[in-house]
Amino acid sequence: MPAAASRIRAISVAGDDLAVRVSTDEDPAEDAPILLPSLGEYPVYGDFSYEYMIADKLRTDAYRAAVRALAPGKVVLDIGTGQDALWAVTAANAGAARVYAIEVIPEAADQARRTVEAAGLAGKITILDGLSAEIELPERVDVLVSEIIGAIGGSEGAEYVLDDARRRFLKPGGDSIPHRCVTTVAAVDTSTVLPDGELAFSPLFLPDLEQIFASVGHPFDLRLCLLGLDQAEFLSPRAEVEELRFTAPMAGNGTDRVELPVTKAGRLHGLALGIRLWITGEEDQPIDSLAQQTSWCPIYVPLSLEGIAVARGDRITLELRRSLSDDGVHPDYELTGRILRAGRSTVDISWHSPHHGTTFRGSAPYRLLFPAQD
Incomplete structure (x- = not known):
């Protein structure tokens, strides 16, 4: 479904105005794609959340x-x-x-x-x-x-x-x-939900964006959630990383390596991260946020605004590392990998996502979301 057009709005961060690209759709339809900041990691829960x-x-x-x-x-x-x-x-x-x-x-x-x-x-x-x-x-x-x-x-x-x-x-x-949770990852083509790489926040979440930046003390390249992803946008199966078992010891850090086979030709714009969650035991059917519509919004990792051409049979190797941030509670994540394409050049990919980093406008997608003011 095409995303709405965008415009520039300003939010206040530490007393200064910050330009933000937002959708013109003030009241999106229930199934419309919505880009929003990832909220749960910060003390900003309001009535809507x-x-x-x-x-x-x-x-x-x-x-x-x-x-x-x-x-x-x-x-x-x-x-x-x-x-x-x-x-x-x-x-x-x-x-x-x-x-x-x-x-x-x-x-x-x-x-x-x-x-x-x-x-x-x-x-x-x-x-x-x-x-x-x-x-x-x-x-x-x-x-x-x-x-x-x-x-x-x-x-x-x-x-x-x-x-x-x-x-x-x-x-x-x-x-x-x-009882148990695993994080899942898949390659996605967002041409239908974000045509022409049109990244823009839903205006509904601008107050949350202000509060996140205020809680950290400065703007940074925060994690993004994308509501409205459909299975049709997935270019690969989902792989499991970051396993957490809540009745057993957990290390607090770790590295997971997976390979995603490309099962459909398209343009790879990024990765979707979600969860599978078992509520009481292994015999449960897990809640799956990349396969079901839940309040756990999929994380969208934007890698290329124009998309990277991939074909069936190509492979994506990924390494996801997590370690505790300096607050001693929330993890920092780093994802690196390569897109191995038959008959075409290999593409290196990376995504560094600390809980409260200092990098701002560090890549093209974030420079689009937060355009520099003249």
Whole structure:
């Protein structure tokens, strides 16, 4: 589906105006392609973000069923409870003995307390605000619930945070919701959703963009999400990287190497990153954000505005490295690789994506999104 035309708008960053290319479509259709900043890694969740997650029936139904099955009679910990304390309230109503709920955003924690009080559950649910790694609980818990899985599985700090929670809070043999996550990657041709390389943010998300830059202190080449990708745009199967098992030790860093066979001729504009998420166990059907429409928006890695010609039988070798950023919680990602094309030149590709980097307008796609002001 063609993207809407674009124009330039200004946002404020540290008191200075910053030019941003945005779509002219102020109210896009439900299935229209939408480019937005990746939100979950930063403390910027507003009402729209919470409503969008709760409206994700695939996500909420799976979590609700798991919490209701595992919570009765148990001590439950909900990390990243959010302003609605949704899973804390669900666990308490399902018969949990006690529920602890942690929220790092102070305003959301205050609203969560009001939500719990309004539900008449203040005697059963304890809201704690701050980073879970800096909080002590009076007891170990039977069930650990979290929704800090990112659009890239570990991007919201799940690997560090949940490994710490497993070690300090979860009883041996306790349950984790979710159980396991892998990040997936595939090559994509975005000619139909971003014709002529027309990258432009949805104006709906300009306030979030301002808040992200304000939280970091400066503009940078942040991760992008692209809603509206269809399987028709995929030039390769999906490969799995970054495996996270939440009831086992996790290293906090790692390197994964995969090869993507090109199965359809086209122009490779970039890569799509998503997740497969098993809520309670391996027997589950995983939620798959590159195959299903969920509130985990696919990450779009733009590599070429005009696209790189590929043919069936070509190969893409990729190496994805992750390591903790200097905040000790969120990972930095680096992706390198080569497009091996029969009868044509090999193309090297790279994408460096720190959680809060200093590079700004470092490549052509970002120079298009954030045009320099005269």
